[in-house]
Amino acid sequence: MTDRIAARFAALRAEDRAGLVSYLVAGDPDQAGSQRLLDGKPAAGVDLIELGMPFSDPMADGPAIEASAQYALGAGATLAKTLDQVAAFRRHDNETPVVLMGYFNPIYSYGTQSFIERAAAVGVDGAIIVDLPPEEDEEFRRPAQQAGLHLIRLVTPTTIGERLTTVLDGASGFVYYVAVTGTTGTKSGEAGVVQNAVERLRQATDLPIAVGFGIRTPQQAAAVAKFADAAVVGTALVETVARHRDTPDRMVEALHADIAALAAGVRNARQGG
Amino acid sequence: MAQPNTYRSGPDERGHFGIYGGRYVAETLMPLILEVEQAYNAAQADPAFEAEFDDMLRHYVGRPSPLYFAERLTEHFGGARIYLKRDELNHTGAHKINNCLGQILLARRMGKTRIIAETGAGQHGVATATVCARFGLPCVVYMGQTDIERQQPNVFRMRLLGAEVRAVRTGTATLKDAMNAALRDWVANVDDTFYIIGTVAGPHPYPAMVRDFQSVIGNEVREQMQAAEGRLPDSLVACIGGGSNAMGLFYPFLDDRDISIIGVEAAGEGVETGKHAASLTGGRPGVLHGNRTYLLQTDDGQIIDAHSISAGLDYPGIGPEHAWLKDSGRVEYVSATDREALDAFQLSAQLEGIIPALEPSHALAHVSKIAGDLPADHLLVMNMCGRGDKDIFTVAKALGVEI
Numbered sequence: 001m002t003d004r005i006a007a008r009f010a011a012l013r014a015e016d017r018a019g020l021v022s023y024l025v026a027g028d029p030d031q032a033g034s035q036r037l038l039d040g041k042p043a044a045g046v047d048l049i050e051l052g053m054p055f056s057d058p059m060a061d062g063p064a065i066e067a068s069a070q071y072a073l074g075a076g077a078t079l080a081k082t083l084d085q086v087a088a089f090r091r092h093d094n095e096t097p098v099v100l101m102g103y104f105n106p107i108y109s110y111g112t113q114s115f116i117e118r119a120a121a122v123g124v125d126g127a128i129i130v131d132l133p134p135e136e137d138e139e140f141r142r143p144a145q146q147a148g149l150h151l152i153r154l155v156t157p158t159t160i161g162e163r164l165t166t167v168l169d170g171a172s173g174f175v176y177y178v179a180v181t182g183t184t185g186t187k188s189g190e191a192g193v194v195q196n197a198v199e200r201l202r203q204a205t206d207l208p209i210a211v212g213f214g215i216r217t218p219q220q221a222a223a224v225a226k227f228a229d230a231a232v233v234g235t236a237l238v239e240t241v242a243r244h245r246d247t248p249d250r251m252v253e254a255l256h257a258d259i260a261a262l263a264a265g266v267r268n269a270r271q272g273g
Numbered sequence: 274m275a276q277p278n279t280y281r282s283g284p285d286e287r288g289h290f291g292i293y294g295g296r297y298v299a300e301t302l303m304p305l306i307l308e309v310e311q312a313y314n315a316a317q318a319d320p321a322f323e324a325e326f327d328d329m330l331r332h333y334v335g336r337p338s339p340l341y342f343a344e345r346l347t348e349h350f351g352g353a354r355i356y357l358k359r360d361e362l363n364h365t366g367a368h369k370i371n372n373c374l375g376q377i378l379l380a381r382r383m384g385k386t387r388i389i390a391e392t393g394a395g396q397h398g399v400a401t402a403t404v405c406a407r408f409g410l411p412c413v414v415y416m417g418q419t420d421i422e423r424q425q426p427n428v429f430r431m432r433l434l435g436a437e438v439r440a441v442r443t444g445t446a447t448l449k450d451a452m453n454a455a456l457r458d459w460v461a462n463v464d465d466t467f468y469i470i471g472t473v474a475g476p477h478p479y480p481a482m483v484r485d486f487q488s489v490i491g492n493e494v495r496e497q498m499q500a501a502e503g504r505l506p507d508s509l510v511a512c513i514g515g516g517s518n519a520m521g522l523f524y525p526f527l528d529d530r531d532i533s534i535i536g537v538e539a540a541g542e543g544v545e546t547g548k549h550a551a552s553l554t555g556g557r558p559g560v561l562h563g564n565r566t567y568l569l570q571t572d573d574g575q576i577i578d579a580h581s582i583s584a585g586l587d588y589p590g591i592g593p594e595h596a597w598l599k600d601s602g603r604v605e606y607v608s609a610t611d612r613e614a615l616d617a618f619q620l621s622a623q624l625e626g627i628i629p630a631l632e633p634s635h636a637l638a639h640v641s642k643i644a645g646d647l648p649a650d651h652l653l654v655m656n657m658c659g660r661g662d663k664d665i666f667t668v669a670k671a672l673g674v675e676i
Contacts, residue, residue: 056575057444057561059453060299060460066443078573104297104560109574131297131560135287156301158463163304181301182461 004097004125005150005173008048009208009229018225019047020266021210022259023101023234025068026051026085027077029245034072036252037241038089042096044256045263048210048230049089050128053082053102060130062185068238071245079106083118090123099152099173101128104140112140116147126150126173134166141170150174155201157181157189164204174208174229177201179215185235188214191223198228218265225269233262280527280603283594288477291600293593296476298563301460306563309467310478312383317485322378329374330489333407334364336371338490340497340654345624350644353651356506357627358494358522360658367630367659368490368518369400373469375486377404380467387466388412391455393420393448393514394584395427396630396659397471402436412436415454417447420584427663445578448588452562472515473592476563480592487521494654495525502652508533511656512636513606514550514586516595518658527603536595537639539581540608550579552591553599553606566593582611582671583631585659609638615671617641618661630659631667 012019022041027034041049054069054077061069086098100119107115107129119127126149132140134153141151150173158181159167168175177198179189198209211224212232224231240258244251283290288310296306316322330336339362343355360368380388388410392398398414405412414431418440421428431438444450452475459468473480473487491509498506509526511519513536526532541549549555552567559568561576569577569589579589598604609617617637621629629637636655644653661668669676 057449057453059456059562060301062457063443070444073575080573105568105570105576106574108558108560109570109572130299131563133296133298133300133303135303136295136297154300156299158301158304160304163307167300178301181463183457186461 004095005048008095008097009174012047012229017270018228018266019230020045020221020259020263021048021050021212021230021232022046022237023050023052023232024237024241025054025065025072026082027054027072027075028068028241029071029248029251030075031077031081031085033248033251035085035088037255038085039092040252040256041259042093044259046096046259048097048099050099050101050232050234051082051086053079053100053106055103055106058103060183062183062235064185064235064238064242068242079110079115083122083124086124087122094123097125098123099126099128100124102130104129104132107140113143116144116149120147120149124149126152128152128154128176130154134170145172152176154178157197168205171205171207174210175201175205176232177209177211177228179211179213182213184213188216188220194224195227218261221262222265222269225266231266277601280598280601281524283597284477284481290594290597292558293565293596294477294480295565296563297560297565298476299460301463302456305459305463306476308383313379313478313482316379316382322382326375326378330371334370334374335362336489337493337497338362340494340501342501343625346621349620349624350641352645352649353647353653354649355640355644356498356652356654357657358490358654360490360518360656361627361630361660365400365403366662367396367400368487368521369397369471370403371489371521372471372483372486372517373397373400373404375482376467376469377408377410380410380469381408383467385465385467386410387462388469389415389455389458389466390469390471391415391448391451392471393417393451393587394663395420395424395431396585396663398436398438399427399430399434401469402431402434405436406434413458414438415441415451415458417445417451418442419446420448420451423667424584424663447578449576456562472517473520473594474515474562474564474566474590480564480594483517484520484524484594487517488524490518490521490656491523491525494522498652498654505529506532506652506654508535508651508653510535510537510636510640510653511658512537512586512632513591513595514539514588514632515590516592518656520592520594522654522656523604534604535639536604536606537635538606538608539583539586539635540610541580541582543610544608548580549608550581550586550588551608552589553595554608556589558596561590564593566590566596567599582614582667583635585630585632586635607639609635611671613638615668618668627657628661629657630661631664633658
């Protein structure tokens with residue numbers, strides 16, 4: 001089985017650039033609209049896709065992502081439909097890694113083993129489960145890794161000392177560095193502080209490091225792309241979707257324009273210094 | 274499930290009661306949760322902590338609360354001897370203060386300088402605001418906008434006590450969303466903030482810690498019943514939302530296997546209608562707010578809003594130890610509807626001169642179903658965990674009375 005995540009980060013290294021990771025909530029504005037947004041992402045410049053699994057009580061997310069999840073659920077989103085979106089995406093793209101991000105309850109309710117089997121079958125590469133810290137993730141991580149799914153671990157500014165060893169033990173795919181102590185989309189980390197943290201993290205792991213939380217603009221993405229292996233943008237894109245819910249065509253255009261600008265920032269970050 | 278040697282050994286070192294409990298929180302909070310656990314373990318081993326807690330319970334809260342023989346209810350039902358544990362006589366009018374006091378003493382030991390809490394009906398918010406005023410710590414209480422509108426007197430009380438009440442408009446704007454908001458605040462303010470959770474739920478060590486602070490209720494009942502009747506009670510009855518008053522009463526008796534223990538959930542308009550708050554009766558296991566437990570949820574694993582006339586029982590989950598006690602069969606879990614609770618509310622007022630909160634009215638509703646069939650020497654203890662002053666507007670409305 002090919003490891004799309006490893007292959008993608010290897011290709012990025014060969015190009016000496018960071019990748020752009022984009023997050024949207026599956027099912028916002030509806031299944032068809034969400035599928036269009038997803039399908040167009042690689043062409044617009046996304047290197048790795050994070051697809052949010054909507055949950056009614058997203059306790060680590062800020063208001064924009066929570067509202068998007070509520071909207072998606074109201075429009076009939078389910079975990080099964082999220083998996084169907086990945087299956088549809090894979091019919092025309094077998095290279096761009098797709099990582100599902102969300103909370104454990106919908107997965108547990110679906111059946112952890114059934115979810116893992118279905119996710120692997122439709123071409124999901126990994127999962128980020130926000131409320132499943134290392135102490136609780138074995139029931140997901142072991143069967144997932146057997147099925148070739150990475151469970152992406154989160155490292156935060158409070159993950160220091162022995163705690164970092166705990167979090168990195170068993171990590172695979174890449175490491176997601178949460179740049180701020182806060183929820184998504186509410187504040188931004190100071191670039192120098194984040195850089196120091198990422199450099200410390202590199203001493204402890206050989207896995208690629210993606211940085212997220214608080215990255216909204218091409219400039220912020222470029223600043224992170226200088227030292228990280230990938231920059232994750234979520235809330236800013238989720239807000240673009242929310243702004244254009246009444247005009248689906250305009251939504252696709254606007255989202256892809258945002259992504260193109262972010263991608264340009266990321267791609268040019270390491271040139272000239 | 275095989276019967277364990279003891280029902281009082283949980284949770285294990287990772288915070289699990291069987292498959293329930295645990296620490297399902299974002300990584301940002303994990304180091305803090307571990308720190309709270311260490312600090313709590315150290316406090317438990319420190320006689321000075323216990324002495325300070327006991328002293329405040331006695332002189333500030335007014336403990337021990339009486340164990341009162343309810344003679345007229347006993348006559349009315351014509352069966353078991355009914356005793357009421359009068360935790361509604363505590364300072365602030367409910368059992369909530371026992372736990373808030375314990376947690377704020379712990380927060381002070383940890384050097385935390387800011388307190389946050391969630392509240393549904395406002396009782397836990399008032400109790401938290403009270404102890405924050407007493408110890409001079411700033412206090413932010415998160416409360417769903419829907420609850421703010423139906424619990425104005427408690428909002429005003431909290432503000433009088435110096436707390437900042439922050440309206441939560443996200444999600445369905447009720448208790449579960451207030452808890453989400455408090456967790457978000459905590460994630461963003463991990464250095465200086467302590468989160469006083471109001472019930473036996475949340476990530477480990479909260480379920481065990483809140484149970485321990487509330488166990489003063491059951492420990493007093495053991496002594497008081499010995500003094501009154503020369504023996505232990507035959508049955509215990511308490512209402513359950515998150516389940517803190519019930520755990521506090523039940524825990525010291527879990528290994529007295531002859532004692533029948535009953536938890537009463539809120540059936541709202543009836544469990545069969547879907548409009549209820551009975552997580553154990555009508556829910557299934559899942560993960561929310563840091564622990565695995567029974568939850569009201571859709572087939573897709575989305576959390577459903579609870580419904581009950583009693584805002585304090587209006588929560589879609591339940592403490593993980595209750596989930597474990599249900600599966601193990603040690604505690605029997607039943608439910609009472611809004612209507613049954615309203616009838617019990619009036620009965621208590623008319624026969625005993627005690628206006629109960631709507632929460633323990635659910636417990637009394639169940640007592641009214643079973644007491645008459647029990648023998649006259651049967652000793653039944655019901656936890657009267659809160660007083661009903663806060664509920665008079667709700668009750669008046671339900672009875673069609675304008676005040």
